[in-house]
Amino acid sequence: MPLPDTMFCAQQINIPPQLPDILKDFTKAAIRTQPKDLLLWSAAYFSALSEGQRLPVKDRLETNATHKTDTGLTPGLLKTLHKQLSPCETCSKEDLQKKWKGLCLPVDHLEDLLLLGSFESDIDWMEFFALGCSALGGTLLSSLTFACEILTEDEEGGAARIPFDTFVKLYTYLAHLDEDMSQDHIDKFLSSLQAQAELQCGMIKPLDFSHWEDMDSTPYLSNFTRETSRAD
Numbered sequence: 625m626p627l628p629d630t631m632f633c634a635q636q637i638n639i640p641p642q643l644p645d646i647l648k649d650f651t652k653a654a655i656r657t658q659p660k661d662l663l664l665w666s667a668a669y670f671s672a673l674s675e676g677q678r679l680p681v682k683d684r685l686e687t688n689a690t691h692k693t694d695t696g697l698t699p700g701l702l703k704t705l706h707k708q709l710s711p712c713e714t715c716s717k718e719d720l721q722k723k724w725k726g727l728c729l730p731v732d733h734l735e736d737l738l739l740l741g742s743f744e745s746d747i748d749w750m751e752f753f754a755l756g757c758s759a760l761g762g763t764l765l766s767s768l769t770f771a772c773e774i775l776t777e778d779e780e781g782g783a784a785r786i787p788f789d790t791f792v793k794l795y796t797y798l799a800h801l802d803e804d805m806s807q808d809h810i811d812k813f814l815s816s817l818q819a820q821a822e823l824q825c826g827m828i829k830p831l832d833f834s835h836w837e838d839m840d841s842t843p844y845l846s847n848f849t850r851e852t853s854r855a856d
Contacts, residue, residue, distance in 0.1 A: 653681040660728040668726025769830040788821035
C-alpha cells in the first residue's frame with residue numbers, strides 16, 4: 625500500500641536563498657521570449673545559466689512580431705542569436721545549431737540558410753547574420769534596415785545607426801549572393817553613401833539609403849526561395 629505523505633513543519637524545509645530570484649528571472653524571461661516549446665527552451669535557458677553563457681532571452685516582448693514562414697525568425701530572436709554568437713568572429717556549426725534549437729526555431733530552415741551561404745564547420749557570424757536579416761526583409765534594402773535596427777546602440781525608435789564598415793560588409797555579402805546584382809551597382813550604391821557616413825562620424829542609418837528602395841523593390845534572394853521550395 626502507498627506510504628503516507630510525510631509531513632514537514634516550516635522549520636524543517638530549507639529553501640535555497642537564490643531560488644526565488646532564479647525563478648523570478650526565469651518567469652520574466654519566458655514571458656518576454658514566448659518560446660514555442662517551453663520545455664526545450666527551459667533546458668537551453670538553465671544550461672546557459674549554469675555555464676555562465678548569454679541566455680536565450682529576448683530583450684522585450686514582441687507583441688506585433690510575425691514568425692516568417694521561411695525561417696521562423698523574428699527580429700527579437702535574431703538579435704538574441706547575435707548576442708549569443710557575435711562575441712567571436714566565427715562560430716562552429718554545432719554551436720549555431722545548439723543556439724538555434726534552444727530558441728525553438730525549425731532545424732530544416734537553418735539547414736536551408738547554411739546551404740545558401742555554403743557554410744561548413746566554421747561560420748563567419750556576420751555573414752550568417754546577414755542571411756538572417758534577408759529572411760526577415762524580403763528585399764536587399766529592407767534586410768539592411770533590419771540589420772541596422774538589430775545592431776544599433778541607439779534607443780528603440782531612434783535613428784538606428786551602425787558603423788558604415790559594418791554596413792559595407794553586410795551589404796556586399798548579400799549583394800554578391802544576388803546573381804542579377806552587378807559590381808558596378810554595388811560600387812555606385814556604396815559610393816553614394818560614403819560621404820554621408822563621413823559627415824556622421826562613420827555611421828549610417830536606414831534613412832540614408834531608404835530613397836534607393838524604389839530601385840530594389842523586387843523580392844530578394846530568389847536562390848533562397850528556390851532552395852526552400854526544393855527542401856519542402
